[in-house]
Amino acid sequence: MKNMIGRTIQCPHCGHHVPVNFDTSLGSEEFYDDCPACCNPIHFNVNVDEQRNDVEIYVDADDEQYF
Structure with missing residues (x-):
């Protein structure tokens, strides 16, 4: 698996x-x-699965409120 990967994401706040x-x-x-x-802060969650040689990237605003 490559150690560095590049992606273009969309800001969950402004769409940039x-x-x-x-x-x-x-x-x-x-x-x-x-x-x-x-x-604004962007929350990244990067999951690396070395067995399947797969990387999943989740992006969100992380601004949900829990009551």
Whole structure:
């Protein structure tokens, strides 16, 4: 599996297309990064499945409120 993969995602806040690179050598991870257009935080959840040689990337605004 390649260690670095690049994708273009859409900001869940403003819809701006953002190019991002992920280092899959670290395994699965969850992190936040700010949109360069609207400066709102984007929540990334990267799941690396080494057995199937697959990477799943989930992007959301992470602004849901739980009561």
